[in-house]
Amino acid sequence: MTATAPAELAVETVGLTKRFGERTAIDSVDLHVPRGGAFGFLGPNGAGKTTMIRMLLGLTHASAGSMSLLGRPVPAERAEALRRVGAIVEEPRFHPHLSGRENLLIVAAARGPEVRERIQPSLVRVGLAERADDKVRKYSLGMRQRLGVARCLLADPLLLILDEPTNGLDPGGIQEFRLMIRAMVEQEGRTVFISSHLLDEVEKICDAAAIVDRGRIVTQGPISELAGDGGDRHELILGVDDAELAISTLRASELVREVRRSDEGLRVLLSGGATTAAGLNAALVAAGVGVMRLEPVRHSLEERFLEVTSRLDGSISEQEVRL
């Protein structure tokens, strides 16, 4: 992951810790969320995702550490920091006896006089303008999620913090939601911070992610790097006519860190970047090995997630996970 200057960070935490009595829910977390992208906060249930979000938003106090939103320290400048932040924490909740528009009116009143003008555009933006005057108790879960996003948009947010935003949505709703988030990032230049335990969702929506497990950040960076697809971990699958000759040739090569047999053929971990695959192919051909297949391994985020959040070893740490 490339270093990002603090001013370019939408969210930054240093040593952030939350303890509930003897139990440490968040353990000295250093999180760096760059501006202008979708950032996934990925972890299994109970990993501390919601607690982390609640601390960032000032819903609960941190036990130790510091944090900032959009470059402003929280809680010292909480009001100013949250002025351009929209958030959905857990499921979006509303006054069920009020209409969607009235619920937005209540939040707009707390945000300031100029925000009232954003109610109608926000409802239009999430496709709820026609149902805006219905009571929220008549809304489906998908409509409530959209109304939650509309409520976030009242802040004209530079940063949206969404906690498990696709929970309960049907496949169509999830797809619609993804498109909306990507449009917010790509067309409107907003930063979206999404916590989720759904790997597929984060992989499809986000540009970068952090994986959290038992209150600790295990790893963070661009999705491609986390998945081992474009970072410093490059693997190939080779189909050859003479496996023994190929293995001895590969083991002699400086381009190869590791080679092993697999059901698919030979699995080769390169010591250099992806471009070394061409040199490797040339070396094999020069050694008289017929190469029928040469294919880069595309790691899924799911593989990495399961690897780094393994519960078998209780002492896993960021340093121990080599991407």
Add this chain to the structure above:
Amino acid sequence: MNATIAAQMTGADLLKLRKKRGTMIWVLVLALAPIVILFTVKAIQHASTPAKEGPAGGTPGFIDGLRLLALFFGPLAAILIGVEAGTGDASAGVFRDLVVTGRSRVGLFASRVPAALAACWAVVLLAYGLVLVGSFAFASNLPTPDAALILNGLGFALLANGVVCVVAVGFASLTTSKPAAITALIGWQLVASPLIANISSLGSARDAVLSQAIMHFSPVHIGGGRGATVSMAQATALLIVAAWVAIFLALGAWRTRTMDA
């Protein structure tokens, strides 16, 4: 927080209250129905035995109506409004969404108070109008309340119910539980307060009972000595009412400021 935002937030809290149809129906029933029943029953009694029962209205009818509104059923309505205002955001789960606007928690709490008072006083005005209609419509040959008594009575009804309403907002914000707050406040108002007031061995400690202090502001005789079972100086009564309001507002604000949202 400037005046415009404060007014908007109060308006928003009032919107939540007045659209809470179930609560508002109960509030209206508690505030209005006893007054209607009072005048209806007294009118029927007077019509059936005019020699024994006087007319339903006039100044005596006004005093009976004022007693119901200021000391018995009005405060119950005020409690329902105050508790709804104090717990509405937390029980709907939207308090955290208001906190993440960046607005101060104390500001969020403070906007509940004028909104609850506005709703409470609107209902009191309606009920007081009903008391006046009954007092004049069924006066027959009895004297009717003069302008001074009408104004003083209105002030007393607004004060008595307003104080209970504000205390209810603070207490409900402290407990954050609607059932617990309603049960405790109604229990205190209807059961504990009269009991304590009648335990003479408690002496001047009974001065601290809110309803006893409030009664001292009545413009007419509506209870025991000078309208109250427990006698105390007007200044003492004022201090006690102010202390109840200040303590429960402070507790409600403290809880709203410190609780996990």
